[in-house]
Amino acid sequence: MELLGKLIALCLLTAVLTLLLKRESAELSFLLTLSAVLLGVFLLLAAFDKASALCEELLELTRLSPTLFVPLVKVMAVAVTVRLTSALCKDAGQGALAVLTEIAGTVCALWCALPLLRAVVELLEGWI
Numbered sequence: 001m002e003l004l005g006k007l008i009a010l011c012l013l014t015a016v017l018t019l020l021l022k023r024e025s026a027e028l029s030f031l032l033t034l035s036a037v038l039l040g041v042f043l044l045l046a047a048f049d050k051a052s053a054l055c056e057e058l059l060e061l062t063r064l065s066p067t068l069f070v071p072l073v074k075v076m077a078v079a080v081t082v083r084l085t086s087a088l089c090k091d092a093g094q095g096a097l098a099v100l101t102e103i104a105g106t107v108c109a110l111w112c113a114l115p116l117l118r119a120v121v122e123l124l125e126g127w128i
Contacts, residue, residue, distance in 0.1 A: 003043060003044070003046075003047055006043060007040055007044075010036055010040055010043075011036065014033060014036035017029075017032060018033055030091060030092050033088070041084075055069070055073065065119075067115055070115075071112050071113050071115045071116050072116070075109045075113055078105055078112060079109065082102060082104070082105030086102050086105075089101060
């Protein structure tokens with residue numbers, strides 16, 4: 001919860017400062033936003049380590065095959081990365097780049113999910 005409070009404070013402060021700066025210097029406003037995003041990602045790295053350890057523990061407890069679990073993690077990573085990149089592109093006024101990023105993310109997510117589809121097909125073949 002402490003991390004969430006820090007991130008909310010960072011985002012609100014950055015939002016206010018960028019609103020004030022946007023009239024004078026749109027470029028500086030965008031750089032401030034980008035810097036805040038990078039700082040936020042840096043703060044989240046520690047939480048990512050904890051989440052990664054929890055995922056490994058869940059894998060051991062459930063005895064779920066990594067071939068089923070890893071694609072889910074990859075798809076989530078693609079989704080977060082695309083959302084962040086798309087938002088930055090939109091903030092920079094580059095809507096076309098944001099859409100391209102979203103389309104590329106969709107294709108990558110589908111590619112990452114192919115092992116899951118293969119596992120489902122194999123399961124269905126076993127039942128038939």
